[in-house]
Amino acid sequence: MHDRFIPKRRLSLLFAASALTAGLFSAPVCAADWPDRAVTVVVPFSAGGTTDVVGRLIANKLGQMWGQSVVIENKLGAGGNIGSAAVAQSKPDGYTILLASGSILTVNPHLYASLPFDVDNDFLPVTNIAQGPMVVVTAKKVKVKTLQELLDMAKKNPKKLNMGSAGMGSQVHMAGENFSYAAKVEFTHVPYRGEAAGLSDLLAGQIDLMVGNIGAATPHIQSGMINVLAVTSKDRAAMLPDVPTVSEAGVPGFENYGWFGFVVPKGTPNDIVRKIQQDTVKVLAMKDVKEKLSSLGMQAVGNSSEEFANNIKEESDRWAKVIKERNITISSGG
The missing domain is CATH 3.40.190.10 (Periplasmic binding protein-like II)
Incomplete structure (x- = not known):
């Protein structure tokens, strides 16, 4: 018997076809197919705090809407930096979402001498959920x-x-x-x-x-x-x-608000970011969600990703000034 001979050009074409077929099956999932499994929302603070309560409220409603489990993972430490870093380093496929407090995105970049993530380069803003x-x-x-x-x-x-x-x-x-x-x-x-x-x-x-x-x-x-x-x-x-x-x-003119918003890893497909944003806005429009947020002293926001990004930038600039004047620094961010 003789071994079957396959010409080099034909062999190359076969490999190319195989690679193309594999690529089709490993291509990033689009919003129409997403989510087809559980989604994790990382809350970078302890259970029972306001971030956690808001996160569980929204996750429950999104889970019902998507027909998939939306799981809260409390990953705390270093002022929220540990959980935030975990999300920054996760696969950008929409299955890991960070519920960030305002401080993580607007304060920590100026407060810590070093951080295990970069707000501008590692995250995409989705929407501000609520403020109070x-x-x-x-x-x-x-x-x-x-x-x-x-x-x-x-x-x-x-x-x-x-x-x-x-x-x-x-x-x-x-x-x-x-x-x-x-x-x-x-x-x-x-x-x-x-x-x-x-x-x-x-x-x-x-x-x-x-x-x-x-x-x-x-x-x-x-x-x-x-x-x-x-x-x-x-x-x-x-x-x-x-x-x-x-x-x-006793302190004329003083104002300070806390807020919480969704961000995802940079590189998450735009259509998935858009789906998360649009569906979160739908959840925030629900009467029972508004009532629950109100009972927490908060108001639903649900702005666009672009508006959220601009708000983060403006607030970050304000905190940079306060932190510099207060001379507050922390050596390591987790």
């Missing part, structure tokens, strides 16, 4: 009844009051820094691995105050376990109508 004010809250052991009394105490005792946060560089941390900077007082910062952990120690009297997300703090305010002195919005908050604004209570 923060609240200045104190432990019951802190014997003040008004914001002005807190400021007077802080001025008489520089750095004696401990201010908790959701972690270095978190929006809870930076809201506190922004507040102390505007009020010209100094607190000692105590970072936690997530807002829920900080609030737990505030309830226990282990720290003195926080400038926390209104949704996370309000149940404890309403139970009488902590005291609320002011909200950081321009106008009074609907869920706490008797609480004055920081501007009213």
Whole structure:
């Protein structure tokens, strides 16, 4: 018997055809086919905090809409940088989404000497989901009844009051820094691995105050376990109508908002980014979702990817100035 001989040119064509066929089967999935399996939403903070609560609300609705599981993965640490880096390094196919707090995208690039990701080069903005004010809250052991009394105490005792946060560089941390900077007082910062952990120690009297997300703090305010002195919005908050604004209570002109938005790894196909954005907007328009966000003291946003990108840039520029003037730096971002 003789071995079958295949001319070199024909062999080359066969290999080319095989490669083309393999390419067809390994081609990136398009939005019409996506998702065909579970999607992971990474929340870079602990379970129970505002980011987590908002994430679970939206993930549940998207899962129903897509007919696939949308799983929340809490991957915390380093002010949200660890979870964010994991998403930046994931495959850009739409199956891994980051629910980022504003601080991750607009503060951390200026705060950390080095980061394991680059906001501009590693992420594509999808949409801002929701925003809301923060609240200045104190432990019951802190014997003040008004914001002005807190400021007077802080001025008489520089750095004696401990201010908790959701972690270095978190929006809870930076809201506190922004507040102390505007009020010209100094607190000692105590970072936690997530807002829920900080609030737990505030309830226990282990720290003195926080400038926390209104949704996370309000149940404890309403139970009488902590005291609320002011909200950081321009106008009074609907869920706490008797609480004055920081501007009213002693720091004229002060405003600070927390927000959360979806971003995906750079390179995610545009049609998939568009589908995530459009479907998230549909979820945010649902009556029960609006009501839940309102109960958290937040307002649905659902802007376009382009608008979201512009907002990130503008806010990033503002935080760069504050951080430089406050001379705040952190050596490593995770």
